[in-house]
Amino acid sequence: MSNIERQEIRSLQPGQKTTLFRAINQLKQNGIYEKFVNWHGIAMMTKAGTELFGSIRNLAHYSPVFLPWHREYLIRFENALREIDTSISLPYWDWTIDAEFQDPPTSIIWTEDFLGGRNPTQNGLVTDGPFKNWKFSLNIPGNPREAYLRRDFDNAIQLPFRRDVELVIKNNLLEYDKPPWDGNQDYNSFRISLERPIHNPVHNWVGGTMEEAYSPGDPVFFLHHCNIDRIWANWQRKHNYLDRYPANDKIRDRRGRIIPFTNRNHKMFPWNDINDNTHKRVQQVLDFTQYYEYREYYVP
Ligand code: CU
Ligand code: CU
Numbered sequence: 001m002s003n004i005e006r007q008e009i010r011s012l013q014p015g016q017k018t019t020l021f022r023a024i025n026q027l028k029q030n031g032i033y034e035k036f037v038n039w040h041g042i043a044m045m046t047k048a049g050t051e052l053f054g055s056i057r058n059l060a061h062y063s064p065v066f067l068p069w070h071r072e073y074l075i076r077f078e079n080a081l082r083e084i085d086t087s088i089s090l091p092y093w094d095w096t097i098d099a100e101f102q103d104p105p106t107s108i109i110w111t112e113d114f115l116g117g118r119n120p121t122q123n124g125l126v127t128d129g130p131f132k133n134w135k136f137s138l139n140i141p142g143n144p145r146e147a148y149l150r151r152d153f154d155n156a157i158q159l160p161f162r163r164d165v166e167l168v169i170k171n172n173l174l175e176y177d178k179p180p181w182d183g184n185q186d187y188n189s190f191r192i193s194l195e196r197p198i199h200n201p202v203h204n205w206v207g208g209t210m211e212e213a214y215s216p217g218d219p220v221f222f223l224h225h226c227n228i229d230r231i232w233a234n235w236q237r238k239h240n241y242l243d244r245y246p247a248n249d250k251i252r253d254r255r256g257r258i259i260p261f262t263n264r265n266h267k268m269f270p271w272n273d274i275n276d277n278t279h280k281r282v283q284q285v286l287d288f289t290q291y292y293e294y295r296e297y298y299v300p
Pocket of ligand 1: 040060061070
């Protein structure tokens with residue numbers, strides 16, 4: 001059992017928010033934050049499997065490892081924050097609350113006391129709040145460059161509703177994942193039903209930085225993924241599936257070859273140095289209860 005409890009960002013005390021945002025800015029200043037951004041970018045830009053056509057799988061998305069990879073990534077980020085202040089636990093952003101609003105960009109989430117950026121400037125720059133005017137050096141192979149934190153709030157996209165989330169959690173017929181283990185399924189597994197129609201639109205709704213391979217450049221990434229992880233955790237608990245993931249070496253591409261960094265006995269990329277025993281295997285993150293718990297939040 002863990003003493004880390006992750007809460008909805010709206011339920012944090014003002015002092016807890018200040019501590020959290022200060023710690024995030026500290027990681028930004030000492031270069032650790034950009035290391036996280038680049039880890040995500042390189043995993044996302046590395047194709048997984050040897051299919052010649054038809055797969056959009058990469059080492060962190062559109063494969064069964066999508067959920068364990070982001071779980072491990074969040075644990076690492078939370079640990080980095082807790083090295084600065086041990087009172088911190090990562091909050092989640094339950095966007096199903098905002099989905100009900102007439103005009104979601106007016107949510108308290110985007111005010112100066114929370115994540116800022118309610119009124120991005122014309123090119124989407126975030127010029128207020130704790131992360132105002134953030135700038136990154138992106139270590140993109142073949143295309144290193146600088147970028148600013150940007151958001152667009154695309155109201156043409158609908159944030160997922162609570163019932164959408166409840167449906168995937170309650171559906172007893174859903175397996176965790178199925179061949180061909182990629183992004184091209186007919187929503188017949190839990191992972192793809194969560195990844196495509198629920199996880200993706202939130203990136204696209206926030207827009208700007210959140211739509212790029214370096215999407216963790218926007219700190220809301222971590223809150224969004226924490227909510228995705230919470231939905232997986234709720235599904236695991238509801239069905240008593242804490243250890244459910246395809247068997248060793250079962251995840252293979254269409255040519256029958258084991259897809260590296262995705263099977264339950266594999267370490268994940270780019271944390272795969274076999275001699276470093278701080279790197280976990282997929283199976284070691286399935287039971288989240290050893291790392292943290294989620295506190296549910298109800299709209300008053
Ligand atoms: Cu990602
Ligand atoms: Cu994502």
